[in-house]
Amino acid sequence: MVSTEKPKYRVVGTRPVRPDGTDKVTGRAQYGADLRLPGMLYARVKRSPHAHALIKHIDTSKALALPGVRAVITNKDFPVAEDKIADLGEGAANIKWLLDNVMASDRVLYKGHAVAAVAANDLHTAEDALALIEVEYEPLPAVLNVRDAMLDSSPRLHDNLRTEELTGLFTPPLGAGDKVSNVAKHLLLTKGDLEAGFAAADIVLEREFETTMAHQGYIEPHNATAFWNKDGELTVWTSTQGSFAVRDQVSMLLQLPVSKVKVVPMEIGGGFGGKIPVYLDPPAAVLSRVTGQPVKMWMTREEVFEGTGPTSGTASRVKIGVKRDGTITAMEAHYAYEAGAYPGSPMAAGVMCATAPYDVENVLVEGWDVVVNKPKVAAYRAPGAYQAEFAVESVLDELAQQLEMDAVDFRLKNAAKEGTRRVDGAVFGPVGNIQVLEAIKNSPHYKSELSGEHRGRGVAIGFWFNVGFESSAYASVNPDGRISLVIGSADIGGTRATIAMQLAETLGIPYEDVHPQVVDTDSIGFTGVTGGSRTAFAGGWAAYECAMDIRRQMVARAAQIWETDADKVAYDADGVIRGPEGKQFTFKELAAQLPHTGGQIQGRADVSPMTAGPAFAGHIADVEVDPDTGKVTVLRYTAIQDVGTAVHPSYVEGQIQGGAAQGIGMALSEEYFYDGNGVMRNASLLDYRIPTTLDLPMIETILVEVPNPGHPYGVRGVGEVPIVPPQATISNAIADAIGVRPRNLPATPRVLLEELLPPEKP
């Protein structure tokens, strides 16, 4: 671990056992699929066989007549369906898109698009009923990639979609164009004088790239169970990254006040951004309202692939100019992102990340958010960033070769640092980009020799914003001195522990004395999604403020017991409360006094940080290409990252390893493979090739700690940026190994054999 001026903490930085570990390894943890309620019905979704078609008519009567079938619903059964949407005013289009993706109204826009749902007394009856739901389609030509979709001649997916002009990620659009288009959004950001920049360059390279849709590949399929009681209060048990996000979406689609919807987060088997949108929760709720009984739904793996949100495929063009000394004079990058069926790709985030690691005077970045007849994309770990930086880092790698410069030195020469103004206008505070690059150079891996035929080494770096947003915490002090901590964040990567650790640190008590619990939306204040690398950051901050609330009350109580003023009592970092004349209580001692001196103490906090600590990562890969099979073997892989403060280094390492593995998957094997009719031909975990442990070496990690000054413990957030460098790292390593550079990922054996490897000598 590489640390810079790190404060000494007692708990933060240690590696305690996670509180949910035992229940998870012994099978006791309750996932959505484990839920069973009295009188529960089972529901299944009818899905479109077409990638693009008008729905002429849906006849549910035969399905309804099947004994055991309790209800069949379509889009029309939602209170925000087509005919009622106009009443909603502003935002109606977004609500319509959200609903139409949950259940299609007048047209289906991708194979697997939900068109109806059926609830029955048992699962098999529900499945049988699907075939009895008669849907009359009028097939339309499908548009399956961004290049086609952007053509004037292309069929349009939406009758009223016009291109909105954006200026950034969180800024309102400037307005929409006149023409109906498949381009939902356009973003153009510039700084400096691009033309002058390229004119000053000694070398200018321009290259095009493509990436395909890829799925987050969470092991647990989506599930939802809903019960709408006779008082009109809806409870939803679900696997989600954000129970409050489900609450907000469900309440919007069902036109309920948010407080009438209670979302109970079950344990979650992975999300990576894909478990933020709702799919099954709204139909389960409507089916429960119709039947008066609880309704449970879950997806097959095929439905997960075809009916949920992967990340965008992209097409891009990058042009970079450099001087002989390695100074980058100008960068230009254009990206078209697949949104899938409805607007909302991570284009803006990607475009803003593209050149962020570099301090360059003259920059132009541009992006388009383009609808195509494929599933609507969802967030996927640093959404948009890896597609964008893959292109930039590939061109830089090629430039370094031409300059005959070390790839790291070249990047160091141009690296963004504190004070650098990005093309989106933001100015970096203290960030670890330089430190990460230096850590690459100093790493055993980078210093090691690599020899052998068809072997190569690549490096690449990556950037991600990280976000803040709102989190709450509540904690009560037990008379045995342990804390019951209540939080609202879905725990995916160990955040029960990392939030509890920050509470323990603030109170000066052992981690083991904090018992964290994730509760439903009725039992804790608003807490944003587990995503954006925000949970250890904002959740930990809420825990810090909650602990400070407890500290103030403990001090007041000690003062009362000692009959002195609170300002004569101090709460010290060791968890000892000290008063005048040598009086003192340990935390446990005072906790034991509370019940008899006025009652026990609780803390509460709600934080809503506007800023977060940006993250940089740099990866090194050694690969070997088998020229006979086209298979790329990753020989060694090291991931270096500025993690701010590593609250729980093991979990940080796990996040980095997981992100790297997913990025390597997208680099080498993972892709949505479509036929000409828009049918995904590999919608199973057998055919969709996620790397297994057998496919990867141990991912080595090096943690660089440049504390984030905007957080009580210097936390930045760590979950996303490790997925940014791998695509370029692997691609650069392949180029080093075989002298030819993959520009369309994944670089599967087929691509290697058919497109990249030189033809065999006869």
Added chain:
Amino acid sequence: MVSTEKPKYRVVGTRPVRPDGTDKVTGRAQYGADLRLPGMLYARVKRSPHAHALIKHIDTSKALALPGVRAVITNKDFPVAEDKIADLGEGAANIKWLLDNVMASDRVLYKGHAVAAVAANDLHTAEDALALIEVEYEPLPAVLNVRDAMLDSSPRLHDNLRTEELTGLFTPPLGAGDKVSNVAKHLLLTKGDLEAGFAAADIVLEREFETTMAHQGYIEPHNATAFWNKDGELTVWTSTQGSFAVRDQVSMLLQLPVSKVKVVPMEIGGGFGGKIPVYLDPPAAVLSRVTGQPVKMWMTREEVFEGTGPTSGTASRVKIGVKRDGTITAMEAHYAYEAGAYPGSPMAAGVMCATAPYDVENVLVEGWDVVVNKPKVAAYRAPGAYQAEFAVESVLDELAQQLEMDAVDFRLKNAAKEGTRRVDGAVFGPVGNIQVLEAIKNSPHYKSELSGEHRGRGVAIGFWFNVGFESSAYASVNPDGRISLVIGSADIGGTRATIAMQLAETLGIPYEDVHPQVVDTDSIGFTGVTGGSRTAFAGGWAAYECAMDIRRQMVARAAQIWETDADKVAYDADGVIRGPEGKQFTFKELAAQLPHTGGQIQGRADVSPMTAGPAFAGHIADVEVDPDTGKVTVLRYTAIQDVGTAVHPSYVEGQIQGGAAQGIGMALSEEYFYDGNGVMRNASLLDYRIPTTLDLPMIETILVEVPNPGHPYGVRGVGEVPIVPPQATISNAIADAIGVRPRNLPATPRVLLEELLPPEKP
């Protein structure tokens, strides 16, 4: 409703719908019996056939050998069993008694006493296994009533029990006597000069009374499900009046820190004090630890009668002197309370209540807590008070007859009021005793004529302390302006609503905008049992403080939005936040602003009031006695009570009606009927005669509101005192009807026919 100087409230005093109503009437509410966990085992308890016996040996081997049996436990399987108890130091005796009542160690002390428990894969196997547990007993003579038990010649239940001298309800004992005894505690309280008091009297009456054990008769039997996970954390789902009380008892018996025990309160089907002690929770926990699986237990009705805690039977002697003008000059009362098998009857409370309604100079009250070979008693609604006041109110009724004074006027002449010092030393603040007595006189019932043969009218009054103790609340403000309120109080009589109402009142918002939820012990701060008439009082107070915490933050936020100082912003009673220059937000408007102005707001509070508002009640009964059958028919019944502030008058009326019905049951039909071997002969709801709706008239209620100045909304607590007057009220009415006074309750048809009614003329 009779109100005195009642403040005007918006929500408090209205009668909204209860939030748990729909779920309860539609069968959706989850009780302990509804719980089903994956891999759950079923357990049953082996119970003693003897009222008193030594346990020579327990052989569990045959039961363990039965296929499907997973574990058999006895007292020895607890970490505080006989051989380990000495390590516990102070309080060891209490822990031993608590455990021995849960599962007998060296001797059984009542028929139905638990001696072992067996867990099996299914219920029937567990039941079959009970017969295979071989227990070798050495029967001992049983002691079945307090008069026998107090004799020097009586067999002793405990080898080391010595009489402790008490000075009050919450004061530590003065010390214990030398002799081994069945009398666990003795309390003697005096004031004035008793001898002089009786000397000054014109009439002195002395009478003896008896009451029998009676059960609370909650409809839902006890149940508990426990899961002890591999991390050593124990979760208990149970029907209880106090989840934290279960947590404390279980953690004591299992020697776990309280924070390692999570108690999830299921809905509760009645408790009345009987669901505070633990019976099944500890064995379920131990069985779960042994098997590694969740273990569910529940009782049959027979087990509930024989194996849980009814209220004490008593024997008493009361002597009262009065002057001709009706002035009471001296009162003397002696009470022996059955504790059941282990010390702990409500004797002290009863003794302190006995003369509390009267302002008398010379008083002596005395009591004994006596162990007998019957189930250990538990709290039962104003525990101890009705037995004590039955005797006093009977003698006063007889005195009023002799004085030829109106029974109410006689009591009014001697009534305790603000400033009266009780025999226990406490001085009344503002109380409603006088107002209740005047309300009796002014009531339509008391003013009505009663005529007809064998008919009579009785009145009596009653007192109960009410208690305070600790309660917590947590609440979060949703962006739709509704509040999610989290509390820890078991909701038996509608306290979700009454606590939510006080939160709504404080915030100036509608009741319907508060959504209360009862959560587990890990999710809210410490909250005492629902009992002692404390929940609407202390829980409402916590809600008030929690709302004040929210108000302060709402004011601060409004000030921030308006860019002014918080002290220029006021939170008004109508829920409108007003600032300078006519600026204002309704609660809903500001709630909607919160997410975008720094985050949402939560309130938290923990209150621990030391005092409560004492309660007085006065009842009127008209009865008719059938001289042929001995059956007493209650013709009309009116219950008048000082309720402080009736937060939700319907629930207050319900509490009063329920308490009166239970008191009437004890007056006329409910009793533990034992044979000479100590076997209860009526341990079913068929034979144990709880009055049904067919046995009772509509109980009329008159609410007198004398606000408690020690509570933000004047709340006193209402649940207990209505059970105090009925025994004397009915008894006095019978005396009025037939000229003979029942002194041993219940006055069943047998008692009427065989003991009271004059022999038929030939």
